[in-house]
Amino acid sequence: MVIPVHDVNPVRRTPWVTYALIAANVFVFLVTPGTAGSVSGGGDLAQLCHLQAFMDQYAAVPRELIHHQLPGLVPTGAVGVGPQGPGCVVAPPSYDKSPPLSVFTAMFVHGGWLHLLGNMLFLLIFGNNVEDRMGHIRYFLFYVVCGYAAGYGYALLNAASAEPLIGASGAIAGVLGAYLVLYPKARVWVLVPFLIFLPLRLPAWLVLGFWFVLQAVYSSGLGVSGTGTVAYAAHIVGFVVGMLFALPLRPGTPPPPEPPRLLFGRRARPWPTW
Template structure:
């Protein structure tokens, strides 16, 4: 797996929507009940019960999205007598499965989940927003997130596990970037004994990422395939490519990179 750290692709305007999305995701994470102690490694039963109740309320659940049936008993956030699990009871709230897809896009299960998503959004979201404009990018982001969630739900219609994270929407951003800027150079860290910095074309970085999602979604090469919605990543990526395709013809290519390339000095090019 390669870790992107920067792309050589300047923008013409400040990506305010991208920054706002990152800020919103971080703030929601910091105020998510049960995750306050995750930095210090504290995961008490009380915290887990609060988190479970919060996710049941605000996360998207495939079973609810497809069948439009809410469970009769949900976690209340309280610890059972003698510390034996979490208490369940009738829900004390009304939940809209459709709206839960939106709220779920701002929820994350841990710091690694959050920071990984925000890193990809920061690197690739600014250029896609620059090309689409602020309003269209915000709508594009939401459409990709909804498509990814419902796509995953249709493939897992009987699943009662909560679906959280911005990965589906961000996968759409990656798909759009691949269509609009396939030749843009991206600085990545490649783990090989040490982290090697390389500057690779976006089509290689994002194409490799998509191939990994396809492999992982089949359950091959990863032990936690059941806990990560790789199918949502695939759907979001493909929808992002499709929506960005009409903009490809009028997109100005990124500037030709100069300086170091693959750790060596790039040769000067001459025009005749």
């Protein structure tokens, strides 16, 4: 897996929507109980009960999205002691949950620091150019539509699942798909783990194409142990939807600047022509 750190593709205007989305995701993460206190998102039983109650209210659940089967009992956030020992207290929900709206709220909920920082890194690097091409309002609507497509696409494939679906990955996958269509030849600086992290400058089509292939492989169950906790199918749906939305914009998209050749970290002289 390569880690992108910067793309050689300047923008013409400030990507205010991308910055606002990052700020909103960070804010929601900081107020999410039990996640901001540690790198792993772990905590004691009280924090776990609060986190479960928060997720049940704001996360998207495939069974709720497809069948509108809302649970009769949900964690309240309190800790109680039962026959099996201490545990989270459950009771009828004290709120009215809208499954379609939960897809939107789930886009801003993350399960840990690594989950949050990984998503925000990809959004920061690739979102600014997509916003620059689409414009602020159209880009925000595009982001939300990709997130909904990813959420409902995953739910259709896992209609019986009661596991909460959280994170901005589906919407950001749409941004990656759009970037691939609009700027396939843009250069992206990445870190490749090979004994040490090697910095390389690669074309966007290679970086994002490899990312998509990796999601497809993982979604099929290859290369991962068990089913895992990552909704790879949502990434695939969001990516494809992002590509489709970006196709009409491709003809009028100016190409990114061609960066100077690098030779072992230094600028190389132009190659001679014959």
